[in-house]
Amino acid sequence: MFLWGSEQKEVQVTATIYHAVAEQCNADFLTTASGKKINESNPQKHRWIAVSRDLEKLGFTFGTKVLVANANEMNGVWTVQDRMNKRWEKRIDFLVNITKKGGKWDRAIIKIIN
Numbered sequence: 001m002f003l004w005g006s007e008q009k010e011v012q013v014t015a016t017i018y019h020a021v022a023e024q025c026n027a028d029f030l031t032t033a034s035g036k037k038i039n040e041s042n043p044q045k046h047r048w049i050a051v052s053r054d055l056e057k058l059g060f061t062f063g064t065k066v067l068v069a070n071a072n073e074m075n076g077v078w079t080v081q082d083r084m085n086k087r088w089e090k091r092i093d094f095l096v097n098i099t100k101k102g103g104k105w106d107r108a109i110i111k112i113i114n
Contacts, residue, residue, distance in 0.1 A: 009058075009059075011090070020043045033062070034063070034082065046079075047077065047078045049068075060112065071094075
């Protein structure tokens with residue numbers, strides 16, 4: 001179990017993975033919504049996430065470092081650098097290498113750490 005102090009805001013989200021490919025992004029799939037360039041040979045090294053737009057209103061904005069829990073091997077510190085399609089709510093996407101297949105965590109917890 002992962003515990004944080006009560007003074008820190010936590011949000012429960014659905015977490016999934018995405019790849020830097022045109023089918024999952026847009027035509028400029030190697031550039032995030034924040035304008036950062038993705039390392040095509042190793043995107044996961046950045047440890048960047050995309051967030052649903054409703055989370056931006058809670059402070060999960062570009063450049064914000066977050067701690068992720070309840071997402072197994074994806075737990076740890078990630079940085080918000082991308083934005084998800086407006087159809088999603090309470091959701092994050094981990095930017096991963098194309099070799100990583102599958103990944104969904106329905107009760108991931110995120111909190112801002114910076």
